[in-house]
Amino acid sequence: xxxxxxLRINGKxxxxxxxxxxxxxxxxxxxxxxxxxxxxxxxxxxGACTVxxxxxxxxxxxxxxxxxxxxxxxxxxxxxxxxxxxxxxIEHQVPQCGYxxxxxLMEAYALLLENPKPTRQQIVERxxxxxxxxxxxxxxxxxxEAVSRGGKA
Amino acid sequence: MITRRDILKLxxxxxxxxxxxxxxxxxxxxxxxxxxxxxxxxxxxxxxYLTVFVNKSEMGQGVYTGLPMIVAEELDFxxxxxxxxxAPAGKPYVDPxxxxxxxxxxxxxxxxxxxxxxxxxxxxxxxxxxxxxSLGVPREKISAKGGYIRVGEKSYAYGEFVDxxxxxxxxxxxxxxxxREFVYIGKSLPRLDVPEKVEGKALFGIDVFEEGMVxxxxxxxxxxxxxxxxxxxxEAKKLPEVVDIFPxxxxxxxxxxxxxxxxxxxxxxxVEWSESFVKGWDDGDxxxxxxxxxxxxxxxxxxxxxxxxxxxxSPIKIEEVYIQPYLYHATMEPMTCLAWVKKDECVVYxxxxxxxxxxxxxxxxxxxxxxxxxxxxxxxGGGFGRKANVEFVAEALEISKRLGxxxxxxxxxxxxxxxGYFRPYSATLLRVGADKEGNLKTLSxxxxxxxxxxxxxxxxxxxxxxYSIPNLYVERVDVELPVSSWFWRSVGxxxxxxxxxxxxxxxxxxxxxxxxxxxxxxxRENPVARRVVQTAAERAGWGKPKMGxxxxxxxxxxxxxxxxxVAEVSLDKKTGQIKVHRVVTVIDVGPVVVHPDLIxxxxxxxxxxxxxxxxxxxxxxxxxxxENTNFHTYGLLTADEMxxxxxxxxxxxxxxxxxxxxxxxxxxxxxxxxxxxGYGIKVNxxxxxxxxxxxxx
Ligand code: FES
Ligand code: FES
Numbered sequence: 001x002x003x004x005x006x007l008r009i010n011g012k013x014x015x016x017x018x019x020x021x022x023x024x025x026x027x028x029x030x031x032x033x034x035x036x037x038x039x040x041x042x043x044x045x046x047g048a049c050t051v052x053x054x055x056x057x058x059x060x061x062x063x064x065x066x067x068x069x070x071x072x073x074x075x076x077x078x079x080x081x082x083x084x085x086x087x088x089x090i091e092h093q094v095p096q097c098g099y100x101x102x103x104x105l106m107e108a109y110a111l112l113l114e115n116p117k118p119t120r121q122q123i124v125e126r127x128x129x130x131x132x133x134x135x136x137x138x139x140x141x142x143x144x145e146a147v148s149r150g151g152k153a
Numbered sequence: 154m155i156t157r158r159d160i161l162k163l164x165x166x167x168x169x170x171x172x173x174x175x176x177x178x179x180x181x182x183x184x185x186x187x188x189x190x191x192x193x194x195x196x197x198x199x200x201x202y203l204t205v206f207v208n209k210s211e212m213g214q215g216v217y218t219g220l221p222m223i224v225a226e227e228l229d230f231x232x233x234x235x236x237x238x239x240a241p242a243g244k245p246y247v248d249p250x251x252x253x254x255x256x257x258x259x260x261x262x263x264x265x266x267x268x269x270x271x272x273x274x275x276x277x278x279x280x281x282x283x284x285x286x287s288l289g290v291p292r293e294k295i296s297a298k299g300g301y302i303r304v305g306e307k308s309y310a311y312g313e314f315v316d317x318x319x320x321x322x323x324x325x326x327x328x329x330x331x332x333r334e335f336v337y338i339g340k341s342l343p344r345l346d347v348p349e350k351v352e353g354k355a356l357f358g359i360d361v362f363e364e365g366m367v368x369x370x371x372x373x374x375x376x377x378x379x380x381x382x383x384x385x386x387x388e389a390k391k392l393p394e395v396v397d398i399f400p401x402x403x404x405x406x407x408x409x410x411x412x413x414x415x416x417x418x419x420x421x422x423x424v425e426w427s428e429s430f431v432k433g434w435d436d437g438d439x440x441x442x443x444x445x446x447x448x449x450x451x452x453x454x455x456x457x458x459x460x461x462x463x464x465x466x467s468p469i470k471i472e473e474v475y476i477q478p479y480l481y482h483a484t485m486e487p488m489t490c491l492a493w494v495k496k497d498e499c500v501v502y503x504x505x506x507x508x509x510x511x512x513x514x515x516x517x518x519x520x521x522x523x524x525x526x527x528x529x530x531x532x533x534g535g536g537f538g539r540k541a542n543v544e545f546v547a548e549a550l551e552i553s554k555r556l557g558x559x560x561x562x563x564x565x566x567x568x569x570x571x572x573g574y575f576r577p578y579s580a581t582l583l584r585v586g587a588d589k590e591g592n593l594k595t596l597s598x599x600x601x602x603x604x605x606x607x608x609x610x611x612x613x614x615x616x617x618x619x620y621s622i623p624n625l626y627v628e629r630v631d632v633e634l635p636v637s638s639w640f641w642r643s644v645g646x647x648x649x650x651x652x653x654x655x656x657x658x659x660x661x662x663x664x665x666x667x668x669x670x671x672x673x674x675x676x677r678e679n680p681v682a683r684r685v686v687q688t689a690a691e692r693a694g695w696g697k698p699k700m701g702x703x704x705x706x707x708x709x710x711x712x713x714x715x716x717x718x719v720a721e722v723s724l725d726k727k728t729g730q731i732k733v734h735r736v737v738t739v740i741d742v743g744p745v746v747v748h749p750d751l752i753x754x755x756x757x758x759x760x761x762x763x764x765x766x767x768x769x770x771x772x773x774x775x776x777x778x779x780e781n782t783n784f785h786t787y788g789l790l791t792a793d794e795m796x797x798x799x800x801x802x803x804x805x806x807x808x809x810x811x812x813x814x815x816x817x818x819x820x821x822x823x824x825x826x827x828x829x830x831g832y833g834i835k836v837n838x839x840x841x842x843x844x845x846x847x848x849x850x
Contacts, residue, residue: 019411022413062329102353136754
């Protein structure tokens with residue numbers, strides 16, 4: 001049941017042994033130690049584990065590792081520090097505890113890939129599938145709006 | 154990871170602060186007597202960096218920014234060169250006013266403010282003295298600003314003088330800046346923790362690894378108060394990567410080489426649990442039990458005037474019973490801890506709010522003396538009180554001790570909800586009496602609740618109510634149940650602000666008095682609180698909703714701060730769905746605003762959590778255990794439900810107030826009061842779910 005898998009994450013190749021049905025989340029963060037991707041619920045409800053798989057947002061806690069083979073996976077570590085979204089997150093001092101933020105940022109990143117100029121309504125709708133117990137929602141929305149207006153993502 | 158010994162070896166100018174029986178003492182690192190231990194360390198290095206070792210947990214409240222900026226202010230040091238590290242746990246890092254190392258009660262900046270200023274100022278004077286000697290220039294000709302010693306045209310980095318400064322005596326009365334000289338205090342400096350949180354590099358409890366470590370999860374009882382009796386492990390142990398499975402004090406530990414193996418193994422586990430008092434209890438059973446307790450005699454905490462008689466004689470009498478549920482903290486990072494109990498050493502990495510209690514459990518379980526124990530505080534992925542309870546640390550220690558290996562314990566979300574330590578359930582009986590003009594003369598309060606802080610939390614915000622009410626009666630009945638209860642952000646004020654602030658509006662409503670006017674008259678003897686209410690009403694444009702259909706107001710004093718919210722609300726009468734559009738809030742924090750944006754973000758967060766509690770949150774019971782299993786059945790407020798929040802900060806001459814908690818309690822009553830005035834709905838329980846609201850329409 002434990003097998004070796006080849007994964008491509010942030011443009012790099014990794015070989016890792018894991019259970020076939022093991023969610024990608026645990027492989028990324030515990031076996032490969034890319035800990036920017038967080039565990040929150042394990043059932044697709046909170047968004048903390050969001051990564052991109054072939055440029056689409058994916059809740060990595062729900063995707064068995066075997067289904068991620070051959071795909072291009074992007075985690076928060078793969079987004080450059082000077083990316084307008086990361087800069088906006090700092091500019092608007094978004095994080096409190098910070099635990100949900102990498103998932104929020106990945107969702108915003110994917111949204112901007114699909115639609116570089118989302119409206120406020122579209123931003124709110126999209127990010128409403130992510131939980132933040134610290135209540136940073138308004139700052140998240142402001143940060144994404146700023147980048148959307150900037151139109152550079 | 155840094156230890157006390159490492160700090161002593163740092164070099165440069167290192168000062169420490171120690172609490173002595175006669176007050177604070179500032180000492181040089183090498184002067185710290187062996188058996189005594191200071192409360193705080195600061196190091197200024199030769200290459201001109203200031204490192205502050207903070208004895209508080211960063212759980213989002215910005216303490217890693219707020220505390221260092223106070224030191225940097227008096228030292229007059231560039232913010233880009235300030236770094237912060239968690240202080241190692243041990244006697245040296247005990248909070249001077251609390252006696253234990255604990256982050257809670259909105260106390261961080263409140264308790265440390267003076268000390269941090271003094272120590273920054275001392276460093277600065279020592280640098281000036283040593284510069285004066287080595288440059289041969291009188292002190293008056295030297296200025297110390299922005300990390301540089303300046304003499305005429307010339308400037309030298311502070312770092313150049315650290316070795317000499319270390320030889321200077323500690324000034325007995327360093328000059329503190331006048332308020333108008335402040336360069337940082339009052340400004341929203343960028344938070345030191347934000348960049349690494351945005352990069353995904355911040356180390357939370359769940360992000361720690363140790364060579365050779367084993368993962369663990371704990372299978373927990375299906376109802377409170379039970380212990381494992383019989384465990385069948387054979388099937389589970391057959392799986393690859395499984396290391397061991399055994400009962401511990403709170404359940405059954407499943408240990409494996411990976412988290413996923415633990416999860417798979419626990420599915421094959423068969424456990425029989427012992428009986429418990431609450432086994433079989435559903436929500437209705439809790440309500441019946443608490444209502445029965447509410448009829449019992451409790452402890453009378455306070456009596457002013459003659460509440461009984463004045464109530465009976467009041468032309469306007471209102472009586473109401475409030476029921477408020479258990480609440481779950483729902484930190485986004487669940488409980489997690491890495492512990493390693495070795496023969497002669499014990500190491501704990503934990504997202505803990507209490508280093509002292511963490512150290513205590515480490516001592517108890519490892520059997521080692523304090524000097525052999527290292528506690529490293531990671532970032533906390535949310536705390537809200539929950540992570541001051543260290544049972545999760547104890548579990549990791551217990552498992553590690555048995556295996557002799559480093560153990561990383563992770564609670565699944567399901568485990569986290571099941572593990573309890575909830576904001577306690579409560580039943581409250583309120584009786585208020587007023588004259589015909591609506592002047593509130595009597596408030597009688599009786600609550601049945603599981604006690605926290607020896608019962609003080611049960612009556613928080615009522616026993617010390619800032620309103621002038623001539624006849625006041627406060628009684629509490631302590632309830633004991635196996636369901637564990639604990640501090641939940643704002644503690645007793647969460648339930649008491651709701652019941653008291655809504656009944657105030659019921660009086661206003663019954664006597665056709667404006668609720669702002671009523672509060673202003675009740676606060677006639679408290680000018681600071683009056684101004685808070687008045688300002689909130691003005692800023693919100695009281696009486697003329699801009700975005701919603703109805704407006705509600707609520708005021709509460711807790712953790713040293715006065716807060717008033719005005720909420721704009723609409724109700725869809727068909728569905729019972731409440732929409733909160735806008736919350737205007739005023740907070741008076743006392744004499745200084747250290748960092749306005751930290752206050753704003755704490756208030757925004759408190760409003761979010763307060764609304765979440767008001768509209769959605771309830772721990773439900775089935776069979777004596779928690780029925781909610783994850784976020785799909787324990788819903789939290791989401792982005793589309795978040796109102797616009799406008800925060801106004803006031804100051805007043807009085808002791809410093811906290812900011813992490815006081816804005817939460819008035820949130821739910823402000824919303825409920827809007828429903829009363831806008832729709833005539835009398836809410837007496839939470840949460841205000843659409844199903845519940847529909848029953849009131
Ligand atoms: S952990 Fe994947 S959505 Fe919550
Ligand atoms: S910042 Fe703490 S959960 Fe979002």
